[in-house]
Amino acid sequence: MWCMPVILMVYFLQQLDKSSLSYTSVFGIVQETHLVGSQYSWLGSIVYVAQLIWQPVSSYALVKFPVAKWLFVHVLMWGVIVSCTAAAKDFKGLLAARFFLGIFEATVAPCFIIITQMWWRRREQTIRLSAWMAMNGVASAVGSLLAYGIGHIHGSLKPYQVIFLFIGLLTVVCSFVVLLVLPDSPVKARFLSHEEKIVALERLRANNQGTEAKVWKWAHVWDLLLDPKTYLWFSLLFLCALPSGGISSFGPLIIKGFGFDPLQTILFNAPFGIFQVIITFAAAGIATKTKLKWPVIFALTLPPIGGAAALLHLGRGPGMKNKLLGCYYVLSFSTGLQPMLYTWASQNTAGHTKKTATTAVIFIAQCAGNIVGPQLYRTNEAPYYHRGLIGNLVCWIALSGLTLVTAAFLALRNRQQAAKRRFLGKAAIIVDVSLEDTKTAAKAQAENEQREKAEGAEPAVLNTKAFDDLTDNQNEDFMYAL
Structure with a gap:
């Protein structure tokens, strides 16, 4: 009641602000500001170049400074930037x-991952993280409808200027909710x-993940660099982000290339966001239920x-509008x-x-994926965008294969953790209580204690290192989630 509404609001505003460029593309920002060649693509990529630069600074600051206060400053400032x-x-x-905009938005998602943990x-965590990520879809749908309404305004300002002003000032006003409501940590929560x-x-x-600490430990950094998982996560996220970056910047232009006018394009972009919300929650529900x-x-x-293969194969004739739009909506599963x-x-x-x-x-x-993604698309390649769609297709195929490799590696790590526990006189096979629901967690905990007794160990030895700020490699009780 206190944390999630603020998290959902901020992530909604972030996506709305970041996507404002794609809405303005339909209302002539390319022509009004005399953009040529790959300049529009760079407006999509530069946000992530800035995030790439600021990410190390933000990560260090998130250890040193209060999370909620750090977040407030950034939300306020990016609202000012969008307005300007x-x-x-x-x-x-x-x-x-x-x-x-990229500098001040860089800290949002890392903040929320830390708050979720x-x-x-x-x-x-799965359903909550998915909930704030689903705000991408809500922002896409709401933003499309807002842009549709603003597109009907005829005044001294251009439609793209009104869009930037409205969204930016809305963010400035809402930023103070973060300051007044969101606590820095559970121990500083006024409502507890x-x-x-x-x-x-x-x-x-x-x-077994530890809790908040205000000390930067270089030993943890070396653990990270020597951990094969680090490079698997990097590869998976890069392959996921590259197609996402291209579609988020060029989605409305892709739809426009099917033969729709600007206002129709904005309206038909809204269902993509709705599908994103449905798919995100459905995936989270299935993953939580299966614990996989x-x-x-x-x-x-x-x-x-x-969907990408179909868009590459189909033509762009007037009679193909509905089929092409359907194929485009199928891409929403990637969200x-x-x-x-x-x-x-x-x-x-x-x-x-x-x-x-x-x-x-x-x-x-x-960030790297989102930088590269828009560069695979060019406004002069409309309406087919062959290069961008081929790049997306290759990434999704590679991602599917790497997912299987990562699952196999995590299963191997669990076997290694079991061997460590056995060597230390603990039960090798235990139930991961953190993945169980409330009804079965107590039962699972009792079963774990029985296994410890059978091995001759005290039941209390399990999870005693949970708050010692150890890495997953250092704590033999840590279990990897497949």
């Missing part, structure tokens, strides 16, 4: 504004009593592979990949510095 974008008259002005058990704060921390013991991520991720790669991958990576990392650094790695990968 309305004054840009040419490529240089737009590029500068988009660069600073700080408040919820691993079983609960002292006893409730203890419960809020203790219920996370089974996660990899089958869901693998399944989500298959429809976009088919469920990002929250699943975020959750998969965050649930398989422990130690505060390592968690923060891992978040930085996956967002660097996302």
Whole structure:
């Protein structure tokens, strides 16, 4: 009631602000600001160049500074930047504004991953992370409808200027909710009593992921660099982000290329966002129920592979509008990949510095993919965009294969963790209580204690290192989530 509404609001505003460029593309920003060649593509990519630059700074700051206060400053500033974008008259002005937008938006998702790990058990994290990621779809649908309404305004300002002003000022006003409502951590939450704060921390013991610490540990960074998982997460997020970056910037232009006018294009872009919300929640529900991520991720790669192949094969004649639009909507299954991958990576990392650094790695990968993605598209390649669609197709195929490799590696790591526990006199095979629901968690915990007794160990030895700020490699009780 206190944390999630603020998280959902901020992520909605972030996506709305970031997508404002794609809405303005339909209302002539390319012509009004005299963009040529790949300049429009660079307006999409420069946001992620800035995020790439700022990500290491943000990761260090998230360990050192209060999370909610750090987030407030960034939300306020990016709202100011979007508002000022309305004054840009040419490529240089737009590029500068988009660069600073990327700087101030860089910290949002890393903040929310840390907050999610700080408040919820691993079983609960999937649906909550998916909920704030689903705001991408809500923002896409609402933003399309807002742009449709604003497109009918005829005044002294251009439609693209009104869009930037409206969305930017809305963000400035809402930023103060973050300052007034969102706590920095469970122990600083004004709405919890002292006893409730203890419960809020203790219920996370089974996660074995540690809790907030204000000390940057270089040992965790070396652990990260030597961990093969790090490079798997980077590759998975890069392959996911590259198609996403192209579609988010060029989606409305792709639809326009099917033969629709500007206002129709904006309206037909709205269902893509609605499908994104449905798919994201459905994927999260299935993953939570089955306690498995990899089958869901693998399944989500298959429809976009088919949709991209169909768009490459079909022509662009007047009678093809409906078929092409249907194929484009099939690509929306790919939007469920990002929250699943975020959750998969965050649930398989422990130690505060390592968690923060891992978040930085996956967002660097996302930034790199989003930089490259729009560059595969060119406005002069309309309406086919063959190069962009081929690039997307290759990425989704590679992602499906790498998902299977990652699942096999995590299964191997669980066997290695079991061997460590056996060597230390603990039960090798235990149930991951953090992935169980409330009804079965207590039963699973009792079963684990019985297994410890059978091995001659005290039941209390399990999860005793949960709050020692150890990495997943250092804590033999940590179990990897497949």
